Amino acid sequence: MTALDRARRAAGEVADPEIPVLTIADLGILRDVRVDASGHVDVDITPTYSGCPALDMIRADVASSVRAAGYADVTVNVVLSPAWTTDWMSETGRRKLREYGIAPPRPRESGMQLLQIAVACPVCGSAHTSEVAHFASTQCQALRRCTDCAEPFPHFKEH
Amino acid sequence: MIAVAADPTAVYALRLADDCFVLSHRLAQWSSRAPALEEDVALTNIALDLLGQARALYARTAELDGTGRSEDLYAFLRDERDFVNCLLVEQENGDFAVTVIRQLLFSTFQLQAWAALSQSTDASIAAVAGKAVKEVTYHLDHATQWTLRLGDGTMESHTRTQAALDQLWPYTAELFESDAVAREVVARGVAPDPERLRTAWDASIELVLREATLDHPSTSWAPTGGRRGLHTECFGYMLAEMQHLHRAHPGAQW
Numbered sequence: 001m002t003a004l005d006r007a008r009r010a011a012g013e014v015a016d017p018e019i020p021v022l023t024i025a026d027l028g029i030l031r032d033v034r035v036d037a038s039g040h041v042d043v044d045i046t047p048t049y050s051g052c053p054a055l056d057m058i059r060a061d062v063a064s065s066v067r068a069a070g071y072a073d074v075t076v077n078v079v080l081s082p083a084w085t086t087d088w089m090s091e092t093g094r095r096k097l098r099e100y101g102i103a104p105p106r107p108r109e110s111g112m113q114l115l116q117i118a119v120a121c122p123v124c125g126s127a128h129t130s131e132v133a134h135f136a137s138t139q140c141q142a143l144r145r146c147t148d149c150a151e152p153f154p155h156f157k158e159h
Numbered sequence: 160m161i162a163v164a165a166d167p168t169a170v171y172a173l174r175l176a177d178d179c180f181v182l183s184h185r186l187a188q189w190s191s192r193a194p195a196l197e198e199d200v201a202l203t204n205i206a207l208d209l210l211g212q213a214r215a216l217y218a219r220t221a222e223l224d225g226t227g228r229s230e231d232l233y234a235f236l237r238d239e240r241d242f243v244n245c246l247l248v249e250q251e252n253g254d255f256a257v258t259v260i261r262q263l264l265f266s267t268f269q270l271q272a273w274a275a276l277s278q279s280t281d282a283s284i285a286a287v288a289g290k291a292v293k294e295v296t297y298h299l300d301h302a303t304q305w306t307l308r309l310g311d312g313t314m315e316s317h318t319r320t321q322a323a324l325d326q327l328w329p330y331t332a333e334l335f336e337s338d339a340v341a342r343e344v345v346a347r348g349v350a351p352d353p354e355r356l357r358t359a360w361d362a363s364i365e366l367v368l369r370e371a372t373l374d375h376p377s378t379s380w381a382p383t384g385g386r387r388g389l390h391t392e393c394f395g396y397m398l399a400e401m402q403h404l405h406r407a408h409p410g411a412q413w
Contacts, residue, residue: 051211
């Protein structure tokens with residue numbers, strides 16, 4: 001494994017503090033990792049939402065994870081542009097979310113906007129669900145309810 | 160007292176930041192007091208988005224004015240006359256209808272402003288705007304849904320929402336005001352001409368008001384001064400409460 005691969009793995013495996021089943025690589029908020037000739041590591045991360053309170057903790061966790069992988073000199077940069085979108089979430093991330101009980105975001109950049117896929121209940125799989133509240137426990141989630149099994153569940157909303 | 164930055168782009172960034180920050184604090188005052196749990200969560204979520212936007216813009220202001228000041232310093236150690244937010248965002252929460260109408264009027268403005276600012280020649284402001292435009296779309300949707308429900312709801316909700324609209328409407332004129340700073344940032348390609356945002360704002364608001372069975376206010380009174388640090392009476396009280404802890408315990412951490 002190259003130095004870059006090791007640094008990238010160390011940064012990418014940091015868990016999201018709010019949804020700990022996801023790594024920051026799964027979420028798509030790890031944007032870039034660079035290692036220069038002197039061994040200095042630069043990590044670029046991007047916030048999901050402007051005021052995401054998890055960001056400071058993620059910064060600290062990334063720095064300590066990269067240090068633990070043997071790189072004492074690390075800088076974590078926060079980049080805002082291009083703005084994060086749920087389309088950057090990996091397939092693994094979407095599967096982990098569903099298993100955790102959160103409906104994953106649907107694809108945003110589809111040519112067929114008229115055919116919006118239903119949000120499936122992560123408990124019973126039914127497509128018969130409705131939104132209860134657009135804002136939920138974190139900025140990135142909405143609250144929905146399944147009209148078949150009656151379970152309420154969070155939905156990682158498309159952004 | 161902290162002198163207001165001299166560079167027009169810095170002053171402009173500070174105006175944007177103060178708008179977000181002051182409205183964020185007003186919405187945070189609803190925490191644990193909203194009419195329903197979902198609303199408590201919604202209003203504080205919106206507050207958090209605005210706070211994030213404000214932080215990024217304070218950081219940009221500090222780069223532009225060359226002082227490298229911290230975000231906390233802008234938020235907690237400036238006096239009333241140093242804040243350059245518009246008067247609309249500082250208005251008291253009132254009943255839920257006042258908060259909803261304030262959100263409708265300001266989010267409609269912000270959505271158009273952020274959309275234009277995402278093309279700003281200032282790359283940092285453009286980056287903040289690119290994220291904010293997605294967030295404010297939710298804020299406006301929330302305000303629109305509530306305006307429709309309250310305006311076209313019961314006699315009581317209609318009366319209160321109309322009263323809220325009449326109360327806040329005069330403060331909207333300031334949003335489209337131009338001055339030397341605004342003209343300079345327009346010339347630099349940093350910001351859109353505020354006067355040119357008016358037509359789209361009017362059309363968008365008019366559509367919601369009609370659907371909500373609310374009457375367009377006819378007042379011509381148009382108070383102004385926020386951009387020069389002249390604020391309404393309620394603002395000093397808000398700052399006193401908000402800044403007290405930080406000033407009483409400078410540098411405290413927990």
